[in-house]
Amino acid sequence: MYRILRQIAKTGIVTEPPRRTDENLRQIEQRLGDVVLRRFGRSLAIRHVDAGSCNGCELEIHAMNSPYCNPERLGIRFVASPRHADLLLVTGPVSRNMEVALRRTYDATPDPKLVVAIGDCGCSGGVFGESYASCGRVSNVIPVDVAVPGCPPDPAAILQGVLTAISARAR
Amino acid sequence: MRFEPLAIEAQPLSGALPAFQAAVAAAELRAACERAQAGGARLIALWGSDETERGAGFAAHLALAFSEGLLWLSAALDRERPRLPDLADLYPAAGRMQRAARDLLGIEIDGGDRRKWLRHGAWPADEHPLRKDFDATRRPPLEADAYPFVRVEGEGVHEIPVGPVHAGTIEPGHFRFSIVGEKILRLEERLGYKHKGIEKRFESLPLAEGARLAGRVSGDSTVAYAWAWAMALEGACGAEPPPRALVLRAILLELERIANHLGDLGYLGNDVALAFGFSQFWRLKEDLLRLNARLFGHRYLMDTVLPGGVARDLDRAGAEHLVARLAALRDEVATLRGIYDEHAGAQDRFIMTGQVPRELAARMGLTGFAGRASGLPHDLRADYPMPPWEQLEVRVAAHARGDVAARASVRFDELLESIRLIETLAGRLPRGETLAPLPPCPGGRRGVGWIEGWRGDVLIALDTADGGCAHRVHPHDPSWRNWPLLERAVMGNIVPDFPLINKSFNLSYSGQDL
Numbered sequence: 310m311y312r313i314l315r316q317i318a319k320t321g322i323v324t325e326p327p328r329r330t331d332e333n334l335r336q337i338e339q340r341l342g343d344v345v346l347r348r349f350g351r352s353l354a355i356r357h358v359d360a361g362s363c364n365g366c367e368l369e370i371h372a373m374n375s376p377y378c379n380p381e382r383l384g385i386r387f388v389a390s391p392r393h394a395d396l397l398l399v400t401g402p403v404s405r406n407m408e409v410a411l412r413r414t415y416d417a418t419p420d421p422k423l424v425v426a427i428g429d430c431g432c433s434g435g436v437f438g439e440s441y442a443s444c445g446r447v448s449n450v451i452p453v454d455v456a457v458p459g460c461p462p463d464p465a466a467i468l469q470g471v472l473t474a475i476s477a478r479a480r
Numbered sequence: 481m482r483f484e485p486l487a488i489e490a491q492p493l494s495g496a497l498p499a500f501q502a503a504v505a506a507a508e509l510r511a512a513c514e515r516a517q518a519g520g521a522r523l524i525a526l527w528g529s530d531e532t533e534r535g536a537g538f539a540a541h542l543a544l545a546f547s548e549g550l551l552w553l554s555a556a557l558d559r560e561r562p563r564l565p566d567l568a569d570l571y572p573a574a575g576r577m578q579r580a581a582r583d584l585l586g587i588e589i590d591g592g593d594r595r596k597w598l599r600h601g602a603w604p605a606d607e608h609p610l611r612k613d614f615d616a617t618r619r620p621p622l623e624a625d626a627y628p629f630v631r632v633e634g635e636g637v638h639e640i641p642v643g644p645v646h647a648g649t650i651e652p653g654h655f656r657f658s659i660v661g662e663k664i665l666r667l668e669e670r671l672g673y674k675h676k677g678i679e680k681r682f683e684s685l686p687l688a689e690g691a692r693l694a695g696r697v698s699g700d701s702t703v704a705y706a707w708a709w710a711m712a713l714e715g716a717c718g719a720e721p722p723p724r725a726l727v728l729r730a731i732l733l734e735l736e737r738i739a740n741h742l743g744d745l746g747y748l749g750n751d752v753a754l755a756f757g758f759s760q761f762w763r764l765k766e767d768l769l770r771l772n773a774r775l776f777g778h779r780y781l782m783d784t785v786l787p788g789g790v791a792r793d794l795d796r797a798g799a800e801h802l803v804a805r806l807a808a809l810r811d812e813v814a815t816l817r818g819i820y821d822e823h824a825g826a827q828d829r830f831i832m833t834g835q836v837p838r839e840l841a842a843r844m845g846l847t848g849f850a851g852r853a854s855g856l857p858h859d860l861r862a863d864y865p866m867p868p869w870e871q872l873e874v875r876v877a878a879h880a881r882g883d884v885a886a887r888a889s890v891r892f893d894e895l896l897e898s899i900r901l902i903e904t905l906a907g908r909l910p911r912g913e914t915l916a917p918l919p920p921c922p923g924g925r926r927g928v929g930w931i932e933g934w935r936g937d938v939l940i941a942l943d944t945a946d947g948g949c950a951h952r953v954h955p956h957d958p959s960w961r962n963w964p965l966l967e968r969a970v971m972g973n974i975v976p977d978f979p980l981i982n983k984s985f986n987l988s989y990s991g992q993d994l
Contacts, residue, residue, distance in 0.1 A: 312815075312819050312822075316756075316760065316816075320760065320763065357649045358645055359674075361673075362651070363696040363990050364699040364988065365696065365699025365700070365782070367699075368699060368700060368743070370649050371743065372769065374762070375759075387648075389648070391645070404674050404676045404993075405601075406600040406673045406674070406675050407674070408622065409601075410645055410652065410673070436681075436693050437677070437681060437693075438681070440617065440676070440677040441609055442609070442676050461699070
């Protein structure tokens, strides 16, 4: 126990401030009213859905939960079921073998809800494109509020996308 | 030349890797595999191809590992009714590979498990995407996806279906647990959810664009795949990369190994409620990813290995900085290893959990660090020491118990060995070019790339077509051979230990689903 405490004290706090929101990432008009956004802003539950990625974006979502990015300090946490979620974080080109599962996950997420597509594949189909096995971009299957490009986007960019999704559109 | 272990004629494939190709008649394929298995050869991969555009029928291909090197063994199959003898009794890992070949090419299997594997509902049973006359841009209507799981019966037995969307941030797949109380009687995996047509995609791309796709077969192993692709293409072209590029590739590959082991060691702590371990290891991993981005331009080193060499050079100041940072990492990891080793709660969960005994591992073909944790000493870096490994004397990590604790211990050992290797490599960077352009590659050439990635050996088999394109590309992830062992490792364990056992292997879905 002493060694654990010593290591924690030695490490200190490494958390860095998040990036500002970026309206360029927004795909459609903000669907949520100000009241809802104020509540989301204080406590946001995310359900991640890998719809067919190479697993690269998952590495960066894991990295987003590292102490450097630490989204929990902002009230953002990952939950185990879409039924507990406010926001779906979707990676990958949507493989046709995941098409039904993604739709069902979206339907199982209670309204009001938001979708953030992660990575070049989620934004455009990426290197895999559209084919007999791939539906391409996430918005070909479910509505997408915010899309974050990158192969893969780094943790700060993913967090920025999430924060943009729950911010009011600049008027 | 004569390939003595199988007493057949074979031709060497060009490149530094000791690799050979040979052909047998379909009727003799099973006998050849019996001889190979009796002689201790390991099955690395099995795949099929459509040769009708070349005036033939179909073909089955096996990659087999002998102490002499890798043998690419092909058998021509009938054009109208391609059939393959069941090989799963000799090589259990062949079972799912045969089923995938049936889904993708319509090669029937004589006997054994004949359920679909990569096909769900995206194309009908009588169509086969890897046949040359299949239009990849067409999307057949989605069909209902019925799959007959094996039912376990008896008093008190019930099933837990999990996935494809899992509870954590993890790739999709379906696990069907049959349990009594909280004890797992049987686990059946159903994969293929991430099938996104990678092999067909390779055939539509110029060879020059293949590296980018190869580096995204399984994103956590991008260096291993990109190097395997480069090695395959260089072999097919008869080109050799500059010596400096080979040393840089080895540094990149070891950085990939370190990053993945750091992340998984953090999760192994997390999964036994030692959140401290997660925070510490993911801090160290993030530091390393940022160092990667600074030195090589990408956090995960994507697109840094190119056919003909590497995309980025490492100057002397960069090399010194890298070595200094890794020395600091070694001290940090040593501290954390001490804490993990002495943490009674963690060790209680790790020891004797998810055990794969050596005999079972050898019979089923467990590979990579998981195989080494079960007493199988295979490591391509030591078994076939090509440049730049030939002077490094890679110390192969080993453990005998095959449980979560053994896999954690081997990961620690390999991480520290990778630091040692990078220190040596960075001090021996030869002068010269880092990228030599490849000559145009004619059609009908073969090349193989085989690289010891962090998870295990990654294989890419390439057969070129005219016009700078690929006739057939088969990228093969070590997860094909390890997934069936996860089913065995969890037997008799409790359901709450499944995430821990799963993470201790951390197998690829994308690499298997293709």
